[in-house]
Amino acid sequence: MAATGTVLVVDDDPAICVVVGEALRRQGHKVKTAGSIRERAALMDSFTPDVLITDVMLPDGDGLEGVADIIADRPALSVIILSAQNTLNTAIRATEKGAFEYLPKPFDLNELTRAVSDALGTRQAENGEVEEGEGALPHDGLPLVGRSPAMQEVYRTIARVLSNDLSILVLGESGTGKELVAEAIHSLGQRRTKPFVAINMAAIPRELIEAELFGYEKGAFTGAHARTAGKFEQAQGGTLFLDEIGDMPMEAQTRLLRVLQSGEVTTVGGSKPVRVNVRIIAATNKHLPQLIEENRFRQDLYYRLNVVPISLPALRERREDVILLARHFLERAAQEGLPRKTLADDATQLLMVYHWPGNVRELQNMMQRLAVLSRENVITGEILRNMLPLEAVPADYAAPADHLAHAVRDWARRQLGVGIGQPNRNLHDDLLAVIEPILLQEVLATVDGNQIRAAGLLGINRNTLRKKLTDYGLDPLQLRLID
Known part of the structure; x- marks a missing residue:
């Protein structure tokens, strides 16, 4: 049985307090809400939650202020930080304050409720209150998925x-x-x-x-x-x-x-x-x-x-939710006893270019069929192309990896053609100087400038990422995704 507990939700938007509160109560948690730092402090004088969910921008100040002291006074408390700022500074501060999780707004309700379950599971496992693996089990998902x-x-x-x-x-x-x-x-x-x-x-x-x-x-x-x-x-x-x-x-x-x-x-x-x-x-x-x-x-x-x-x-109007939904449906299929499948990078790119005339229902049907029929555990672009209608993919479409391989090969041949007599050239570093800034820009734009998430996607630590940004003269605050 998944862990349940008491949760305090602090946000100055009443709509967020209502929908988050009701979603958590539906999963068996006891929930109280507050709209300011003052209300939060007053409630916590008489109420000891297991999880604190707090926004950063509150009417009477910075929601991160005092979080470190709260955690110091209540070591068993898990804090989940929400923020619409999504800046490097906010992410770093949330980590430094000892937050269990940081979720940028707009957030997905399922992602937030899973974070609460994970926090409670970790807390109870540390206290020896649940058997191994019990706290990590997610509750039944809410019916809607999407953070667009x-x-x-x-x-x-x-x-x-x-x-x-x-x-x-x-x-x-x-x-x-x-x-x-x-x-x-x-x-x-x-x-x-x-x-x-x-x-x-x-x-x-x-x-x-x-x-x-x-x-x-x-x-x-x-x-x-x-x-x-x-x-x-x-x-x-x-x-x-x-x-x-x-x-x-x-x-x-x-x-x-x-x-x-x-x-x-x-x-x-x-x-x-x-x-x-x-x-x-x-x-x-x-x-x-x-x-x-x-x-x-x-x-x-x-x-x-x-x-x-x-x-x-329509799904084509919320493309940022396509991959989230696809993985959600594959995970649901796995929970129902079907083989667990994951999506390769070229498959996710193909999902993003398809126009989805049948919307979410068509995507769900496709993921279910892949879970049942595909013999491979990793769904590649080639497998996916065989599932899509012939007219769905442009005739000249090639997976991003194919385009990249052709581009690198052409670049290398041009450099070798003009520079074969220059033995001191460093083609490896020259190529990185062309490709790496583009990769950093795209990753940071996708995560709205959040360096913690960007470093995780790149597979490097934050200090390495900061040095690379400095070397290339890139400002993460100017790389936020603008719709």
Whole structure:
């Protein structure tokens, strides 16, 4: 059983406190939140958490100040630092203060909850409270994965609606994860102990939609042998997810509108209304205003459903999440008993150039197939190309390693052609002087200037990285990734 404990979350953004707090409570942790250094200090006078999660930029000062003293007073406490600054200085200071983990914003909820589990597992293992390996086991993952700016906005909206019952309309292309958003809102919200019921309008014959939604009485139509509760009654007290609402027939739309207005359902063939209490989350991949203009969707129903809109980006619009998602799906497959697979560098590059018309669902399907069908433990670009449609990869596409090999070979031949009579030339250093600054720039830009993470990716220590940056005249603060 994975370790659970008490956690204090300190952030001046209430949305972050809500969504992080609810995610951790869902995994069995006891959580308190604070919005400032002053509130943090007041809470810790009477509350001794196992894990402290704190932002750096707080309204009344620097969240890192005092962390070393807190750890000195409470050696068993693990501190996780969050920061939107993502600078070298912040990363170094977090390490020097004794932080267990440093996560740059925007962070992924799964990554943060895993860090909490790892911190608790390490703490309990040191205290001899769990058997070997027990604390390292992660909790079940949250339904959403992604740390791109587009997904961070989705998370913020989810956090704002957890404490109310406003109707939500989730918009996005097929395969973007609309039902996962509905499940996240339900599982983190006030109704999580009640049913979550989903119905897909596009998958039900038009003549049966009303019976499915509202239920029916015995004898209401041919085959109705007994009274059957509809989705509204099945979701009593919980959440009803109406997927592909744009495919709902007009007559069913009219009846749905009456239910939303009255809060009462009358079964097909029945006369006595039943009071229902459900939260409505609808979703569609269609442009409802266009359907309204074509008299295919009721405008008044649209306003009822579209109280809080959530727009999900297509996968091609959040490419920074592609590799994170791919590895997540491979890891999930391994947890389900399939062989563990990893991605080679040329495979990750190919995943990034593909346009993903089927979005996250297509990526998940591909990773599952690779986990089942591939005989190799390392998925290479060649293996991946055989899985993709022929038109998916440009005819002249070559893996980055192939391009690099050709470039180095051409450079070497040119240098040897003009310099073969110069025995004192140092071609090795000359080549490094061409390639190494480019590599350093790209790695630092990818990690937003964070030298700790950059050094880890490069396989060198931070002092070596600092010296190389100085030698090449590179400023890490100017190498942050700008979208």
